[in-house]
Amino acid sequence: MSSGPTLIDLKTERNRRIPNPDQIIIAGAGIAGLTLALALSDKGFSVQIFEKSATLAEIGAGLQLSPNATRLLDRLGVLERLKYASVEPQAICLQDGRSGANLLHLPIGETARQRWGAPYIVCHRADLQNALLNEARNRPNIAMQLQSTVTQYKSDAEGILVRVQYHDRIEEHRGALLAGADGVWSDMRTALSDTDRARYTGTIAWRSSVAVDQLPPAFAALMPPGTNVVAWTGANAHLIAYPIRSGQVINFVAVAPDRNIRRRWDDQRTNNASQDFIRAFAAWNQGICDLMRAGRPWTPWRLFAMKKCQFKIEERVVLIGDAAHAMTPYAAQGAAMAIEDACLLAAALATDGKKWTTALDQFSKARSKRVGAVVRRGALNQLAYHARGPIALARNVVFRNRPADKFVEGFDWLYGFDPEKRG
Ligand SMILES: Cc1cc2nc3c(=O)[nH]c(=O)nc-3n(C[C@H](O)[C@H](O)[C@H](O)COP(=O)(O)OP(=O)(O)OC[C@H]3O[C@@H](n4cnc5c(N)ncnc54)[C@H](O)[C@@H]3O)c2cc1C
Structure with missing residues (x-):
C-alpha cells in the first residue's frame, strides 16, 4: 500500500486516514453513497468514501421525495436539515397540456403525514446532497476522499482490495466490503460485463427553473392555486412543475422523444434539439408555450x-442506487430507491454479523423485487402521461371519475414501505 493521498476528515476538514481493514468502502458520494455512509455509521461501521469529482457541486435539478424516502432520511437525522430548503406540496395535480383542464387533484400534504407517517417533499438535489454531507460531518467514523476514482477491485480471503486513481497515481485500499454507488455509468458494474450498460431510452428530460416572480402571467394563471406538484400531459410528452429552494423557484422537467436519435451530440445538435423540443410543445396551452420561451435555456x-x-x-461487492438500477423518472423514485437500498443494505450487514454472503443474497433478492415493481409503475405512468387519441380520452374519464382516495390507496405499497416494520 502506498503512503496515500490526502483524506478529508468530514468533521474537522483536516487530513485524516482511517487504515481499517474492516471498513466498508463506498465508491461515489451521490445520494446513494452518502446515505449508505450515514446508515452504516449508525450501525457502528467505519466507512471510507471515494468520490471522483473534485467538489460535490450543484449537479442535477429538482427531486420529489416521497414518504418511503423521507421516513428513512428522518431516521438518519437528515430531514430536519432539509427543512428550510424543501417544500411540502399540498397536492399532486394533473392537467391536460392543451386545454389546461384539471384531470386529477390528489391531496398529498396532510395525507402523506397521516396515512404514510412521513412527509412528501420537493427540493433541489444539491440541497439533499448538502444535508447528507452536513450530517456526515458529525460522524467520526466516516471519511471521504475527493478526486479519487475507484478503478478496480479484487476480492480475496481477507476482504476486498480496491484500487483508486488519485491524480496521477494509483492507491490501494483494503476493506471488508465495496459498495458501488457510482451512478448510471457505474464503473463497478461495467467492469463486470459490457452487456450490463444502461441503454438510451430515446427520450430526453429537458430541465429548467424559473423564479416564481418571473413566471409568464399566462402560465401562472394555469397553475392550480396553492403549493403543488403539477403535471401536464400530452401525446408522447409531459411537463412537470414544482417549487424548490424554499419555494422561491419553480423547477421544470419536460420529457419528450429525441427526434434525432442517431445523431451525435455536440453544441449544434443541442441547440437544434432544444428548438425541436420547444416546437414540440407549440400546440399546447398558451401558458405552457410562454413558459417554454421563459425557461430558456432548457438543459x-x-x-x-x-x-x-x-x-x-x-462476494464482497454490491451495487446500490442508479449503479444497480438506473430507471426512467416517470415514477419519481430513482433517488428514493437509492435511499431505500442504502438503509436496507446497512441493516442487512448489521443483522447478519459477518455472514455477509447470506445477507447480501437476501438483500439482492428483496431489492430486486421491490425495484422491479417500481420500474413497472414507472412504465405505467409513462403510458398514462403520454397517451394520445382514444386512450388519452379514456384516461381522462378515469382520472376525472375515480375517487381521489382510491388513487391514494394505490400508493400504499410504495409510499407506506417501512423496512423497520417488516421485521
Ligand atoms: C429528469 C430526472 C428527474 C428525476 N426526478 C426524480 C425524483 O423526482 N425523485 C427521485 O427520487 N428521483 C428522481 N430522479 C432520479 C435521481 O436523480 C437518481 O436516481 C439519483 O440521483 C441517483 O443517485 P446515485 O447516488 O445512485 O447516483 P449519482 O447521484 O449519479 O451519484 C454517483 C456518484 O458517484 C461518483 N462516481 C462515479 N464513478 C465513480 C468512481 N469510479 N469512483 C468514485 N466515484 C465515482 C459520481 O461522481 C457521483 O458523485 C430523476 C432523474 C432524472 C434524470
Whole structure:
C-alpha cells in the first residue's frame, strides 16, 4: 500500500486516514453513497468514501421525495436539515397540456403525514446532497476522499482490495466490503460485463427553473392555486412543475422523444434539439408555450435505463442506487430507491454479523423485487402521461371519475414501505 493521498476528515476538514481493514468502502458520494455512509455509521461501521469529482457541486435539478424516502432520511437525522430548503406540496395535480383542464387533484400534504407517517417533499438535489454531507460531518467514523476514482477491485480471503486513481497515481485500499454507488455509468458494474450498460431510452428530460416572480402571467394563471406538484400531459410528452429552494423557484422537467436519435451530440445538435423540443410543445396551452420561451435555456438530460437491476456482483461487492438500477423518472423514485437500498443494505450487514454472503443474497433478492415493481409503475405512468387519441380520452374519464382516495390507496405499497416494520 502506498503512503496515500490526502483524506478529508468530514468533521474537522483536516487530513485524516482511517487504515481499517474492516471498513466498508463506498465508491461515489451521490445520494446513494452518502446515505449508505450515514446508515452504516449508525450501525457502528467505519466507512471510507471515494468520490471522483473534485467538489460535490450543484449537479442535477429538482427531486420529489416521497414518504418511503423521507421516513428513512428522518431516521438518519437528515430531514430536519432539509427543512428550510424543501417544500411540502399540498397536492399532486394533473392537467391536460392543451386545454389546461384539471384531470386529477390528489391531496398529498396532510395525507402523506397521516396515512404514510412521513412527509412528501420537493427540493433541489444539491440541497439533499448538502444535508447528507452536513450530517456526515458529525460522524467520526466516516471519511471521504475527493478526486479519487475507484478503478478496480479484487476480492480475496481477507476482504476486498480496491484500487483508486488519485491524480496521477494509483492507491490501494483494503476493506471488508465495496459498495458501488457510482451512478448510471457505474464503473463497478461495467467492469463486470459490457452487456450490463444502461441503454438510451430515446427520450430526453429537458430541465429548467424559473423564479416564481418571473413566471409568464399566462402560465401562472394555469397553475392550480396553492403549493403543488403539477403535471401536464400530452401525446408522447409531459411537463412537470414544482417549487424548490424554499419555494422561491419553480423547477421544470419536460420529457419528450429525441427526434434525432442517431445523431451525435455536440453544441449544434443541442441547440437544434432544444428548438425541436420547444416546437414540440407549440400546440399546447398558451401558458405552457410562454413558459417554454421563459425557461430558456432548457438543459437536455438524455434518459438511460437498465433492463435488469443487479445488486450483489461478487462476494464482497454490491451495487446500490442508479449503479444497480438506473430507471426512467416517470415514477419519481430513482433517488428514493437509492435511499431505500442504502438503509436496507446497512441493516442487512448489521443483522447478519459477518455472514455477509447470506445477507447480501437476501438483500439482492428483496431489492430486486421491490425495484422491479417500481420500474413497472414507472412504465405505467409513462403510458398514462403520454397517451394520445382514444386512450388519452379514456384516461381522462378515469382520472376525472375515480375517487381521489382510491388513487391514494394505490400508493400504499410504495409510499407506506417501512423496512423497520417488516421485521
Ligand atoms: C429528469 C430526472 C428527474 C428525476 N426526478 C426524480 C425524483 O423526482 N425523485 C427521485 O427520487 N428521483 C428522481 N430522479 C432520479 C435521481 O436523480 C437518481 O436516481 C439519483 O440521483 C441517483 O443517485 P446515485 O447516488 O445512485 O447516483 P449519482 O447521484 O449519479 O451519484 C454517483 C456518484 O458517484 C461518483 N462516481 C462515479 N464513478 C465513480 C468512481 N469510479 N469512483 C468514485 N466515484 C465515482 C459520481 O461522481 C457521483 O458523485 C430523476 C432523474 C432524472 C434524470
